[in-house]
Amino acid sequence: MVRRAFGPLLGLEAAEHDLAYERAEKLLCDSLHADDYECYERRGYVEVPSRIHEGRVYRVDGWRPVAVFEDGEFAGAICIRPRDHLPGPDVVLARKLLIEGAEEEFLASGNWLSPAWRPASAMPALILALVVLMPWLLRAPQFGDWGIALVASIPVVVAVVWWRGRRTRPRRRDEA
């Protein structure tokens, strides 16, 4: 009862949390190859190559969704978390082991998050930008050839964005 009343004031729970975190970091250090642990210490994540999808690499940290890169391009993210609280380094270890040892289960359990700049998601932003810029665009021909070139370049930019989105679109989970 005393602990429940005064524990938060005295920082007992925070101290326990710190101990759990330190213990988890030690376990992660014991469980990773030296190169992977160095990467984790320097950058906060480890990279795990896929065993079933050629060219795919998962970037794993303890607090964000697992980022998925295909042939070096960001393809999306997979949101997966422990059922109960685990210290951050333990989350890194669990995700890494799950990918290495049971990747299909990892893909089936996690939720795909697609990049926000996919054409379907970017279209409302493009329309809004067009509406905002419309008064200037309508006056652009007054500036001669340069103004006309500016207006003509807009469809090109939209086409490039659309093409990049198609090229890096992640595989759907049922295709994985």
Add this chain to the structure above:
Amino acid sequence: MDAPATRKTKGVSWVGALRILGPDGDSTYTWDPAVDADVDEVRRRFDEIIDQGYLVFELDPGTREGRQVRTFDPRAVQLRAFRPMVGG
């Protein structure tokens, strides 16, 4: 970083370790493959957590990559276990 070599018994220079991840850090169970009582105790705990749905992975001593295991092998050196994860 390498596999622990904390004890040395007849012909065996290592002990196995099963580490179960939890909210307060991991729980560790070690065994000496040459000691039957150790092996039986850890095997019992291993079977319990498998029945509870835990996932267990054996670390490769060289690469440290994980391989999922469903039965206890006393020759394993490093095992890690945790509850299945869910989509966020």
